[in-house]
Amino acid sequence: MTDTECIAILGAGTMGRALAHGLLRSGEASAETLSCTVRHADRAREATEELGIAVGTDNALVVRDARVVILCVKPHLAVPLVRELARAGALEHDPLIVSIAAGVRTGSLEEAGGRALHVVRAMPNTPSLIGAGMTVVSGGAHTGAHDLELAARLFEPLGRVLTLDEEYMDAVTGLSASGPAFVYVIIEALAEGGVMVGLSRKVATELAAQAVNGAARMVLETGRHPAELKDEVTTPAGCTISALLALEDGKLRSVLARGVQNAAQAAAGLGDRSHSA
Ligand SMILES: NC(=O)c1ccc[n+]([C@@H]2O[C@H](COP(=O)([O-])OP(=O)(O)OC[C@H]3O[C@@H](n4cnc5c(N)ncnc54)[C@H](OP(=O)(O)O)[C@@H]3O)[C@@H](O)[C@H]2O)c1
Structure with a gap:
């Protein structure tokens, strides 16, 4: 990421916050370039205090400015969220979408976006909270080597990173995420x-x-x-x-x-x- 490229984390819960801390600690993002959202306003206030950056509840607003959008919501919410962003016209600048939602295929997110979205699926684990995590990333139908490298860089501050084909992602979830x-x-x-x-x-x-x-x-x-x-x-x-x-x-x-x-x-x-x- 360059100094001016923005990252949006949608869903600053356990994993979203771990990622935000890692990005801020490593210098991959700053308070000026990182934005996060949650669903509830009271949680947004708590997260703002913890992370020292603005955390809001308007997904489309932060996505419109972002080069990378990281989906950290629960699995059943990931596809509806992308659908909602597409309907709001927030994906027209083709940001890289990185999803950590367990079991949600890149194809489902591409379909929900209704365009040739660049989607990377990533599977981290909770030791990421202390920089001892394991993350596996895999690309979708429209992602190139550059997208995968960029996604891998986002998780490197949280521990080890491997790139594998998407067919292995459920196995990865069963082994290193659980x-x-x-x-x-x-x-x-x-x-x-x-x-x-x-x-x-x-x-x-x-x-x-x-x-x-x-x-x-x-x-x-x-x-x-x-x-x-x-x-x-x-x-x-x-x-x-x-x-x-x-x-x-x-x-x-x-x-x-x-x-x-x-x-x-x-x-x-x-x-x-x-x-x-
Ligand atoms: N936990 C793990 O070990 C682990 C490991 C690998 C991958 N994952 C994946 O990580 C994802 C998140 O898991 P988690 O354990 O971090 O969950 P979590 O702590 O419950 O966090 C989910 C966050 O999503 C927010 N949210 C819900 N709907 C939203 C919306 N429409 N827009 C913006 N934010 C929204 C919630 O906000 P509120 O707090 O306001 O409700 C909450 O902050 C899941 O998809 C899971 O499969 C988890």
Whole structure:
């Protein structure tokens, strides 16, 4: 983005605000070039205070000036919102539309716009709030390499970014967007184990969370296969192998893998519901 190109975030809720903070922190946008909207006026006042930029409720007004429009509303509201913007004539300057709505296909947004809209679909996750997110972006029928690069740049301040074909987006939603929730349950369960063997809940939670953090960093930073790293912790006749066998008896691997599969299937269903909205 240049110093004068404007970005509009429609839906400054949990994810919209994370994105706004990231854009302001990285210098990709400033108070002069970033505008946000929400639905309710009282929430607009709260968000204005939190972000230090003007947050309003008039979508068409901010979209008319924007080079990039980021849709951060709930999935069932994304298509009606684009339809409403098209009806108001707010998309005639062909801004890049970036949608983070789970399950909503670029084709549905293009159709709602009623013109050859440049649409990028992006799937971030909540660790974006602390700059440790994972975002995957994919292009629609009318997006070029430049659009994808621009969209990727918007999410880089929030963590890692990958570009994939749209056919993988429901799978991405099931794994990296829902994934933090699975890991919170794992951390909680590990901490319960620590409490069971005598640690305080506070100490047990810190130990469990840092074990997950450290293990994740080992995978990402060494590029080594998780199985190889696991084998290094597993001494013959030791305590780790005894625990691993108990986890295998409980079908930990297939339970987690099926969780991802279920989440991906549900993500595809969110898109279906938004078509009829
Ligand atoms: N949360 C996640 O982990 C996650 C991860 C990846 C992607 N996503 C996607 O991110 C999107 C937003 O999720 P969220 O968790 O951030 O939701 P959220 O916290 O409920 O935020 C939604 C925001 O949209 C605003 N809004 C509703 N209708 C609007 C309209 N017509 N015009 C402008 N703003 C409007 C709401 O305003 P009010 O507050 O005034 O009602 C609220 O600020 C969803 O599509 C979801 O699929 C979420």
